[in-house]
Amino acid sequence: MASPQASQYNNVTEYDNSRSIEARAIKSRPLRLLFANPGLHAFGNNEGGIKSFRGLIVAMAAAGHECKVISIPAPVPVDGSDHSQWGRLCSTIQDGSAMPPISVDFTDDLPIVELRQGRGGVFEQIRRLLLIRKRFGALVRQRVQDWNPDWVVWENGAGNLRFALTLARGKLALSIASTLLLPFGPASSKEWFLSSSTSVYRRIPKIICASVFMQKYVHNYAGLSSVYQPPVSYGAPPFRRVGRFDGAVTMVNPCVAKGAKIFEALAKSFPDTRFRAIKTYMGVYSGLRSLPNVEISPSREDLDEALSDTSVLVVPSICGESGAMIVLDAMLRGVPVIVSNDGGLPEYRLGVNDCIEVTPLRFVRTWTGAPRAIQAPVRVDPWCTALQPLISDASIWEARASKSVEAAQSYLKKLSVSPLSDYLRT
Incomplete structure (x- = not known):
C-alpha cells in the first residue's frame, strides 16, 4: 500500500524487499x-x-x-x-x-x-x-x-x-x-x-x-x-462496537509531538462539542487543560473501556511515526478516525478514514544542549472540514463507523508473522 506521505519526499520510490516471502514456505x-x-x-x-x-x-x-x-x-x-x-x-x-x-x-x-x-x-x-x-x-x-x-x-x-x-x-x-x-x-x-x-x-x-x-x-x-x-x-475478535455518534471527540497521548496543538485548535473551533484527551506516558499539553469542553482522562489498559463514549478518534501526529496501532484499535470498535499524513499513519486508516496533511515537527538544540520542539503554525480548517459531518450527521457517522469495522476486520484476518520469521531465517 503506497502512502500519501510519499508525496512529501520527491525521491521516494516503490520498494519491496519481501520477494514473495509468504509464498516461499521456508521450513x-x-x-x-x-x-x-x-x-x-x-x-x-x-x-x-x-x-x-x-x-x-x-x-x-x-x-x-x-x-x-x-x-x-x-x-x-x-x-x-x-x-x-x-x-x-x-x-x-x-x-x-x-x-x-x-x-x-x-x-x-x-x-x-x-x-x-x-x-x-x-x-x-x-x-x-x-x-x-x-x-x-x-x-x-x-x-x-x-x-x-x-x-x-x-x-x-x-x-x-x-x-x-x-x-x-x-x-x-x-x-x-x-x-x-x-x-x-x-x-x-x-x-x-x-x-x-x-x-x-x-x-x-x-x-x-x-x-x-x-x-x-x-x-x-x-x-x-x-x-x-x-x-x-x-487481540482476537469479536470486538465490541463502543463508538457513539453523540460521544466525545477523543485524542490519545495529547502531547505536542502527537499533535496536541491541532487537537486544541479543533476543540476551540467546536466549543459546544465534547472533547476528551486520554493521558498516557507523555503527559498532557498545557493548552488543553484550560478549555471548558475538554475532559482529561487517565489511560486504561482495556481498550473497550478507554474508547467507550467516543464519537471520533483524532490522531494528528507530527513526529514521523511508523504507524499507530490505536487507529486500527478504534476502527475495530466502530470508531471513525481522522489521521494526519505523518509517516505511515495513512496506511493504517485502510483507505476508509480522512487523512489531513501536516508539517512534521522539528527539533533544535538550545544553548543548554536540551532539545526544543518547533511546530509550524496549525492549519485547523481541513480538520474542521473532516470532523464537521461526523459530529453533525448521524447517518454519515454510522456509515463511516461500519466501513471502518469492515475494513479493519478484513485487515486483521491477513496479519501474520510469517514475513518476519522467513526474513530472519535468510
Missing part, C-alpha cells in the same frame, strides 16, 4: 530469539510501542520460535500486570490454543521511569542513563553468551546502537518505529538525541519496519533493506 528449525527492551514492564500495556513489541514476542512464540525476554521491572507496577498476562493482552491466537512458555529475565530495579519522564537535572539523567546501560547491557551480554540466540531483537531508541551491536555480537534485528531518531532523510531530527550515525545503521544485518512508508524511507535515504512486518497485537 527450518525454530529460531532462537532474544528480545531486549528495557521498558516492556515499566511502561505498562497501554503504550502502543510497548504493546506492539510485546505482541510480537507473543506471536513469534506462538509461531513456534523459542523466545526469551530481557527487561527492567517497574518499581511499582504501572497497571498491576506482569509478563504472564501478555498472552491475554497481546495475543493474536484465535483458536484458544495454549501459549508456549516465554522466559523473562528482569534486571534489578533501575530508574528507567524517572529517565523517561526527564526528572532531575542533566547530570542526574546522565547518571541514570549510564546506570541503566551498564546493568541492562550486562544482563543482555550474559544471556547472549550463555544461550547463543540467532537474533537479538532490539527497538530503535532503546539504547545506543553501536553498544547494541556489540552486545548482540553482530546478530541484531532492529525494529524502527519513528523517523525522529534516525540520522538520515528529510524527516530526521538530526539535532535531537542521536547516538548513532548512518554508518552504524548500515552495519545492522536485519531491520524491521512497521509500515511501507518506513521501509521505503530507510531504503531511499540510507540504502537499507528491511522487512515489512506490521504490528499483530490487536
Whole structure:
C-alpha cells in the first residue's frame, strides 16, 4: 500500500524487499530469539510501542520460535500486570490454543521511569542513563553468551546502537518505529538525541519496519533493506462496537509531538462539542487543560473501556511515526478516525478514514544542549472540514463507523508473522 506521505519526499520510490516471502514456505528449525527492551514492564500495556513489541514476542512464540525476554521491572507496577498476562493482552491466537512458555529475565530495579519522564537535572539523567546501560547491557551480554540466540531483537531508541551491536555480537534485528531518531532523510531530527550515525545503521544485518512508508524511507535515504512486518497485537475478535455518534471527540497521548496543538485548535473551533484527551506516558499539553469542553482522562489498559463514549478518534501526529496501532484499535470498535499524513499513519486508516496533511515537527538544540520542539503554525480548517459531518450527521457517522469495522476486520484476518520469521531465517 503506497502512502500519501510519499508525496512529501520527491525521491521516494516503490520498494519491496519481501520477494514473495509468504509464498516461499521456508521450513527450518525454530529460531532462537532474544528480545531486549528495557521498558516492556515499566511502561505498562497501554503504550502502543510497548504493546506492539510485546505482541510480537507473543506471536513469534506462538509461531513456534523459542523466545526469551530481557527487561527492567517497574518499581511499582504501572497497571498491576506482569509478563504472564501478555498472552491475554497481546495475543493474536484465535483458536484458544495454549501459549508456549516465554522466559523473562528482569534486571534489578533501575530508574528507567524517572529517565523517561526527564526528572532531575542533566547530570542526574546522565547518571541514570549510564546506570541503566551498564546493568541492562550486562544482563543482555550474559544471556547472549550463555544461550547463543540467532537474533537479538532490539527497538530503535532503546539504547545506543553501536553498544547494541556489540552486545548482540553482530546478530541484531532492529525494529524502527519513528523517523525522529534516525540520522538520515528529510524527516530526521538530526539535532535531537542521536547516538548513532548512518554508518552504524548500515552495519545492522536485519531491520524491521512497521509500515511501507518506513521501509521505503530507510531504503531511499540510507540504502537499507528491511522487512515489512506490521504490528499483530490487536487481540482476537469479536470486538465490541463502543463508538457513539453523540460521544466525545477523543485524542490519545495529547502531547505536542502527537499533535496536541491541532487537537486544541479543533476543540476551540467546536466549543459546544465534547472533547476528551486520554493521558498516557507523555503527559498532557498545557493548552488543553484550560478549555471548558475538554475532559482529561487517565489511560486504561482495556481498550473497550478507554474508547467507550467516543464519537471520533483524532490522531494528528507530527513526529514521523511508523504507524499507530490505536487507529486500527478504534476502527475495530466502530470508531471513525481522522489521521494526519505523518509517516505511515495513512496506511493504517485502510483507505476508509480522512487523512489531513501536516508539517512534521522539528527539533533544535538550545544553548543548554536540551532539545526544543518547533511546530509550524496549525492549519485547523481541513480538520474542521473532516470532523464537521461526523459530529453533525448521524447517518454519515454510522456509515463511516461500519466501513471502518469492515475494513479493519478484513485487515486483521491477513496479519501474520510469517514475513518476519522467513526474513530472519535468510
